[in-house]
Amino acid sequence: MRTRTPQIVALGGGGFSMEKDSTLLDDYILALTKARRPRVCFLPTASGDADHYVVRFYRRFSAGCEASHISMFRRDQGGRGVEDDLASHLLGQDLIYVGGGNVVSMLGVWRAHGLDRVLREAWQRGIVLCGPSAGSLCWFSEALSAFHGPPRRVGGLGLLPYSNCVHYDAEPARRAEYHTLVREGMRAGYAADDGVALHFKGTKLDRVVSSRERGGAFHVRRSAGQVRETALEVSYLGERAAKSKHAVRTSATAKQPGRSAARAVVLA
Amino acid sequence: MSASDRDKRRLIFAMGGGGFTMEPTNPLLDDYVLTLAAAKEPRILFLPTASGDTTTQINAFYARFGGRACIPRYVSLFRLGEEERPLEEIVLEQDIVYVGGGSMRNLLAIWRAHKLDEILLEAWRKGTVLAGISAGAMCWFEGGVTCSSGAPEPLEGLGLLEGSFTVHADGEPERLPVWLSSLRSGELPGGWAADDGVGLLFNAGTLERVVSSRPGAGAQRVDAIAGELVRHRLEPDLLGGAPSTFGAVLDDDVRELRRVQRLRREMTGESHRFEDV
Numbered sequence: 001m002r003t004r005t006p007q008i009v010a011l012g013g014g015g016f017s018m019e020k021d022s023t024l025l026d027d028y029i030l031a032l033t034k035a036r037r038p039r040v041c042f043l044p045t046a047s048g049d050a051d052h053y054v055v056r057f058y059r060r061f062s063a064g065c066e067a068s069h070i071s072m073f074r075r076d077q078g079g080r081g082v083e084d085d086l087a088s089h090l091l092g093q094d095l096i097y098v099g100g101g102n103v104v105s106m107l108g109v110w111r112a113h114g115l116d117r118v119l120r121e122a123w124q125r126g127i128v129l130c131g132p133s134a135g136s137l138c139w140f141s142e143a144l145s146a147f148h149g150p151p152r153r154v155g156g157l158g159l160l161p162y163s164n165c166v167h168y169d170a171e172p173a174r175r176a177e178y179h180t181l182v183r184e185g186m187r188a189g190y191a192a193d194d195g196v197a198l199h200f201k202g203t204k205l206d207r208v209v210s211s212r213e214r215g216g217a218f219h220v221r222r223s224a225g226q227v228r229e230t231a232l233e234v235s236y237l238g239e240r241a242a243k244s245k246h247a248v249r250t251s252a253t254a255k256q257p258g259r260s261a262a263r264a265v266v267l268a
Numbered sequence: 269m270s271a272s273d274r275d276k277r278r279l280i281f282a283m284g285g286g287g288f289t290m291e292p293t294n295p296l297l298d299d300y301v302l303t304l305a306a307a308k309e310p311r312i313l314f315l316p317t318a319s320g321d322t323t324t325q326i327n328a329f330y331a332r333f334g335g336r337a338c339i340p341r342y343v344s345l346f347r348l349g350e351e352e353r354p355l356e357e358i359v360l361e362q363d364i365v366y367v368g369g370g371s372m373r374n375l376l377a378i379w380r381a382h383k384l385d386e387i388l389l390e391a392w393r394k395g396t397v398l399a400g401i402s403a404g405a406m407c408w409f410e411g412g413v414t415c416s417s418g419a420p421e422p423l424e425g426l427g428l429l430e431g432s433f434t435v436h437a438d439g440e441p442e443r444l445p446v447w448l449s450s451l452r453s454g455e456l457p458g459g460w461a462a463d464d465g466v467g468l469l470f471n472a473g474t475l476e477r478v479v480s481s482r483p484g485a486g487a488q489r490v491d492a493i494a495g496e497l498v499r500h501r502l503e504p505d506l507l508g509g510a511p512s513t514f515g516a517v518l519d520d521d522v523r524e525l526r527r528v529q530r531l532r533r534e535m536t537g538e539s540h541r542f543e544d545v
Binding site: 047048049050073075076101102107108109111112113 | 318319320321322344345370371373374376377378382415417418
């Protein structure tokens with residue numbers, strides 16, 4: 001097997017679930033797979049496998065990709081050998097797309113089913129990993145999660161040895177909260193606005209792209225007791241969208257998920 | 269019973285199936301749950317965690333409890349931005365916590381990730397009634413039989429109650445042989461199997477009462493003693509008055525049929541592949 005560079009695209013927000021009228025970020029991610037018809041598996045765990053989220057995934061991806069999803073809540077509806085299927089199905093993908101929701105609940109479920117190990121292996125094999133919100137936070141060592149009470153530090157899978165903060169522009173208090181945590185000892189990391197994607201090759205940030213002209217991303221670190229925030233160079237994907245070889249149809253023209261398109265490991 | 273006696277109670281009501289998600293037209297078990305709290309108008313919290321917080325379960329909860337003498341609410345561990353207060357504060361002010369069915373493995377993993385297991389233990393010690401069906405019932409015991417990963421398999425629970433618990437003994441019969449063989453092998457401790465519609469009430473770890481919303485449904489206690497399974501059938505109190513004569517006649521037939529089916533399964537159970545059941 002040829003070796004591929006591990007790649008993660010961490011979205012501060014955006015993609016098919018948040019941007020109905022823009023496929024820019026999803027197209028950018030699909031192009032990284034270099035596959036003519038990429039195999040894309042959606043993990044909606046952080047939403048509790050919400051049906052509407054799964055439907056939106058297929059609307060966006062079933063036209064141009066071999067799309068599938070895995071439901072961690074309906075594994076009882078699958079056939080035999082599901083445990084093996086989970087790993088082999090995921091390791092057979094070009095792209096694993098993780099949905100948003102609650103990162104703590106998602107990591108709890110993943111670990112209970114051994115998915116954390118499978119995803120690490122997928123990453124090492126060069127299967128592109130991506131996602132917005134919880135689907136971004138999960139790849140880092142530490143993350144800021146706001147859920148039931150004040151925002152707090154949560155541990156992620158640690159594939160990327162940094163901290164991460166999402167929806168940086170969308171929620172006014174986020175920036176101050178993140179700075180406080182970094183000042184108090186959370187490791188240095190990256191913050192991204194909605195519509196902005198941090199593209200890592202290996203563990204190094206390679207590029208920052210955006211579906212919005214004004215999208216921002218920042219490196220945040222502590223230096224001599226002070227928090228320093230550095231704005232990163234962001235490439236707006238707008239003008240280049242038409243050139244993408246892997247453009248998928250917009251939601252208006254995409255087919256509804258058919259029987260074959262909706263193939264999931266566990267028929268949910 | 270005096271108020272101070274009530275205060276000392278540590279109640280857990282474990283249902284093999286039934287309640288608002290499975291019996292939309294039969295409120296007997298859910299009405300019984302409300303009577304377990306000392307408060308006239310109890311605060312009842314629904315935790316739909318095991319289902320992934322599906323809207324279906326949440327709606328069914330409000331459809332059942334919305335019009336009753338109680339203060340219903342739910343907490344989602346998936347949806348964001350609904351509640352600013354810490355989980356602990358919300359849970360500890362409840363009179364009843366009602367846990368829905370779904371994936372037992374996910375339920376426990378998510379609770380532990382949020383430290384909700386510790387909060388629920390504290391709530392129980394403080395007198396909050398814990399109730400639940402299916403995964404939401406097995407979770408309180410030392411172990412249960414889950415289909416969280418596909419085929420039924422034993423899974424460790426929170427251990428608030430000694431023994432194991434298996435659910436849907438009549439409705440999903442493929443669990444029972446797995447439970448029995450786990451008892452025989454010692455992987456699970458002796459415990460109870462409950463049919464759909466049957467609830468077991470435990471007070472401070474001791475089985476106090478068995479109730480049912482359906483004629484003919486039952487429960488059993490099974491222990492492995494010197495490698496042999498010793499079984500006792502438990503006759504539930506039928507909630508909501510006496511069954512009709514017609515029901516009673518049917519009852520015996522159904523019971524006989526189930527007994528034969530069970531015997532058959534047990535005889536072949538050990539070598540069975542569960543997709544065949």
